[in-house]
Amino acid sequence: MDIVYTLWLRSVKRYVRSKSRIVGSLGMPVFFLLALGFGLNSVVQIPGGGGEDYLQFLVPGIIAMSVLFTSVFSGIQIIWDKQFGFLKETLVAPVSRLEIMLGQTLGGATTAVIQGAFILILSLFIGLKLTTITGFVIAFLFMTLIGICFAAFGIAIASKMEDMHGFQLIMNFVVFPIFGLSGALFPIESLPEWVIPLTLIDPLTYGVEGIRYGLLGTSAIHPLVCLAALGASTVVMIVVGALLFRKASI
Amino acid sequence: MTAIHVENLTKRFGNFTAVDAISFDIKKGEIFGLLGPNGAGKTTTISMLSTLLEPTSGKARVNGIDIQKDQDGVRKSIGIVFQDQSLDEELTAWENMDFHGRLYRIPKEIREERITDLLHLVELEDRKESLVKTFSGGMRRRLEIARGLLHEPSVLFLDEPTLGLDPQTRNHLWEYILTLNQTKGITIILTTHYMDEADRLCGRIAIIDQGKIIAMDTPDELKDRVGGDVVTVSSPDSERIAAEISAPWIFGAEQHDGQVTIRLQSAEEHITELIRLFGERGYAIASVSIHKPTLEDVFLHYTGKTIREDEAGATDRIRMRMMGRRH
Structure with missing residues (x-):
């Protein structure tokens, strides 16, 4: 455990020090929240909802987005470690690759949840009404799972990549679709029928719905189903990430 | 141990x-x-x-x-x-x-x-x-x-x-x-x-x-295995010198980038004779230097090339491999 903690500590230290990255990666979610939230609030009516407005509906989606992007990015960061040689220092130490991978995953998840929390707090100022403390805790549980799941996903991708050249490709063709299909921006029931199966295989969908349940008290998918589906996805991602990272060459 | x-x-x-x-x-x-x-x-x-x-x-x-x-x-x-x-x-x-x-x-x-x-x-x-x-x-x-x-x-x-x-x-x-x-x-x-x-x-x-x-x-x-001393000669005729020079007190000569490295016994004693030999054969000589063998001479002795020449060679080999991979 102390090795996992060591790797975690390093990730968190680096995160706290990179003020520009913290602010920078808040930019897009805040922009989405303000532009879409205020822009579409009066135009969009959520069908069948309990009367919440679009801004309220959007907040959980944007929180999930913030966690998703930060965690994938922090996982992919081991490519930097590879390029700047630091990965060798960790790999030549008498520790298992699983410990390294877990530490990196948890570190990434932690920073991702902090980023998500920033959005959550910001939302309180622009009209999000919190129902219960339990709801708050539920939202954090789902944020944590999203963070772990996608940090492990980032590590899996990074283990297969040689350098940062493929990064843009991954962002555009993998991470954005995961976000777009998740029902972060719109209710999944309103999608055309053939798209719905795609949203249902997207782990982020369950994360978004889980956070939505926590913050708003309603969700399109039962929260326990969300928990089971996202939990299972997280376990799978950790296993895949650990296996690929074990095979990764320096 | x-x-x-x-x-x-x-x-x-x-x-x-x-x-x-x-x-x-x-x-x-x-x-x-x-x-x-x-x-x-x-x-x-x-x-x-x-x-x-x-x-x-x-x-x-x-x-x-x-x-x-x-x-x-x-x-x-x-x-x-x-x-x-x-x-x-x-x-x-x-x-x-x-x-x-x-x-x-x-x-x-x-x-x-x-x-x-x-x-x-x-x-x-x-x-x-x-x-x-x-x-x-x-x-x-x-x-x-x-x-x-x-x-x-x-x-x-x-x-x-x-x-x-x-x-x-x-x-x-x-x-x-x-x-x-x-x-x-x-x-x-x-x-x-x-x-x-x-x-x-x-x-x-x-x-x-x-x-x-x-x-x-x-x-x-x-360095001892290279033997005795080393005389390095810069000359436009370096290839001919390396191929032709011989005397009982010369162990060997290697040519590399416009220079000849001659390994010989007690260079101080034999240098005048060496210069005379060059003169007799009509080689053009730019400069001559005497020194004890260095590891550079050792490398040259064992590989027939200087370490710098070999590095260029290695770079070429790597380039060839990269080209090979691309096809």
């Missing part, structure tokens, strides 16, 4: 043999050098001995531990300074050390004490709270050496320790390395393509070229 035992160690990448059945033994407390041009297989050898790379065939033991059977055992007992930097630039010097100490599971109190001592040793104690990205090349190198020593390894690997450093810093680092070896009795295995570095530091040297060890001995023995 043997610190490192290597037997027919081989590494192939596809059909390119980077390290070709090398064998050697290093005694405890020795400074052993792997000398050769870039691409000769030095780093590959170090990577295999430090368990970062699996050998294709052959055996090796570090501190009596088999590198394939007990990787963690090997890793605990060695320290390594890589050719490329491997520090976290976003952390301070202290934090880099602390990270390393935690990875090697050194208890907190011992860890802090050793970090303080080692930072003092490499004269970085007043910069311990500075981020590594503000450090110069020499400071980074010193920090990496300190870090490699933190878990008190009995064998230290240094891969091109002074590559890209200015002469003053190099001298400084050499002092550290020699002190470490003498005061702590640490076995050091270093790779270099600097002749003067190998000469200055190493008790024994293995000259490695194209994956093979072509000579191995103390620097003095190696």
